[in-house]
Amino acid sequence: MEWNTSNKNNRKVTVINGGHFSNLEEFYDEVSSVLMKDTDWKVGTLDGFDDILYGGFGVFGNGEELEIIWKESQKSKKELGFEATRDFYENKIRQGKPFNIQLIQQKLDDLTSGKGQTLFEILVEIIESHKNIVLILD
Template identity: 80%
Template structure:
């Protein structure tokens, strides 16, 4: 990941390289490196990823206009697709508490029936829920 700030553009550009990772853990590492550099805080959950996108304690300020460019997003879509998502839910069910097993089982059932979201789709939705962030897939 790299961070570019150009003078003719008020938006900060943040680049996520899909080529740098092939798992959710790898994604967390990638976004930690670029969004949280020079801090001790590391992203390790979906909620944590959502939290840092509010800004204010990483490389951009709260509500600052930023653009995230997700390079090799097609690779990430496959890496964080059905199989990775199924394993993600199955691992949570195996762990049990503090996870809501019924809710996670429902999400897993939805996924298997073709109605659920993949991890990639969940990550994209989290990014898009932040109105100050523009997401570009490459």
């Protein structure tokens, strides 16, 4: 990931480089290395990723305008696609508590039937849910 202090819209800019990771854990490492640098906290869950996007305890302020450019997003879309998502849900089901197995099984069933989101789509949705963040898929 790269960090740039601002662009023409006076937003901070960061780059997620899909070439730097091939799975969800490596994505978390990539995000942590820039958005959480100089802190002791590392992203390790989807909820944690959502939390850092509110800002205020990483490298950008709470509600501060941010632009995320996701380079090689098509590579990430493939690698964080159906198979990775299926494995993600199956692993949670195997682990059992504290996970809501019934909910995760429903998400897995939705994915298998073509109605569910992939990890890539979930990550994009999380980013886009933050109105102060602009996502550019490159």
